[in-house]
Amino acid sequence: xxxxxxxxxxxxxxxxxxxxxxxxxxxxxDAMYWYRQDPxxxxxxxxxxxxxxxxxxxxxxxxxxxxxxxxxxFPLTVTSxxxxxxxxxxxxxxxxxxxxxxxxxxxxxxxx
Amino acid sequence: xxxxxxxxxxxxxxxxxxSSLNCSYTVSxxRGLFWYRQDPxxxxxxxFTLYSxxxxxxxxxxxxxxxxxxxxxxxxxxxxxxxxxxxxxxHRLGAGxxxxxxxxxxxxxxxxxHP
Numbered sequence: 001x002x003x004x005x006x007x008x009x010x011x012x013x014x015x016x017x018x019x020x021x022x023x024x025x026x027x028x029x030d031a032m033y034w035y036r037q038d039p040x041x042x043x044x045x046x047x048x049x050x051x052x053x054x055x056x057x058x059x060x061x062x063x064x065x066x067x068x069x070x071x072x073x074f075p076l077t078v079t080s081x082x083x084x085x086x087x088x089x090x091x092x093x094x095x096x097x098x099x100x101x102x103x104x105x106x107x108x109x110x111x112x
Numbered sequence: 113x114x115x116x117x118x119x120x121x122x123x124x125x126x127x128x129x130x131s132s133l134n135c136s137y138t139v140s141x142x143r144g145l146f147w148y149r150q151d152p153x154x155x156x157x158x159x160f161t162l163y164s165x166x167x168x169x170x171x172x173x174x175x176x177x178x179x180x181x182x183x184x185x186x187x188x189x190x191x192x193x194x195x196x197x198x199x200x201x202x203h204r205l206g207a208g209x210x211x212x213x214x215x216x217x218x219x220x221x222x223x224x225x226h227p
Contacts, residue, residue, distance in 0.1 A: 006155075033215070042116070042199065042217035043156075058214070090155055092215075099144040099203050101215055103155035 002027045006091050006104035012112050013078070013085065021076045021107045023091035030096040032074035036060060037088040037106075046089075049074055050096060078109065086111050114139040118200050118218035125190055125225050133185040133221045135200030145183050146215070147176050148199040156199055159185075190225045197222050 004025045013019045025032065031050045035043040045058030049068040063082025068074055074093075078085045088108050092101040115138040125131055137145065144163050148156035160169040162178035169176045173194065175186040185198055201217040 004155075035217075040121075040219065042118075042219040043201075045214060045216075048214065088153075092155075100146055100158050100161050101201075102158060103148075105155045106153070108153075 004091060004093055004102060004104035006089075006107050008107060009105070011107055011109045013109060014112060016080045018077055018079050019109065021078070021089055021091075021109070023074045023076065023104060024072055025074075025091075025093045025104075026072060027093055027095070027102065028071070029093035029102075030071070031094045031101075032068070033092040033094075033101065034058075034064070034066065034074070034076045035090045035092065037090060043090060046076065085109055114202060114204060114214075114216040116200055116202055116216050116218035118198075118221050120221060121219070122222040123224070125187075125223070127191055127225055127227050128189050130186070130188045130190070132187070133198055133223070135183040135185070135218055136181060137183070137200075137202050138181075139202045139204045139216070141204045143203040145178055146201045146203070147174075147183070147185055148201065150197045150199055150220070152197075159198075187223070190223075192225045192227050195223055195225045 007022045033048040034046040044060050047066040049055035065077045090106050091104045094101040117136045119134045144161050147159040150156040160176040165180045167178050173188050177184045197220045199220045201215045
């Protein structure tokens, strides 16, 4: 089945640690996105990538980093510079030229 | 800057009580407006894309419409299983008429349908 897989579903981070969230898609989509969702707020764009080896900052990129070495994969690293990382993180992809985005099931990150 | 505002923030309906959700937007060069459904703890599920004013799309009890300033998601005779958060998002053209790639989301409307 084609789709977007995010892992892990739940992630706990200690203060000062970097953690990496995985996002893999087998839809052959060119563009991939990372969003953050906080209670009572909509989705806010962290980073997006429209082709391999290229990515752009979204609205809230500070404290995050990404890479796009393969078309299928777009991992997100939450660094220790992100002061309030507890949130629900969503990865999405879309076929360039088609507008709708398809989402993974999310990773819930909690700082302990 | 693109802006998307959804209202109401929360809506409680009785089963069978039809209503509408609103999505107001400010964006230059609208490429498309999207509706998604999100269940608690899950990723958003795509519902509709609308491209131009006057366009309508339907799926079961849901109907989405679009004007130049807003979109409505009409829910006819809702059932408890329609309870979810409904998200609206816009996609605009980039420089030179190319696809910009960025989707801007509203904050969502939490719909609860009571039996």
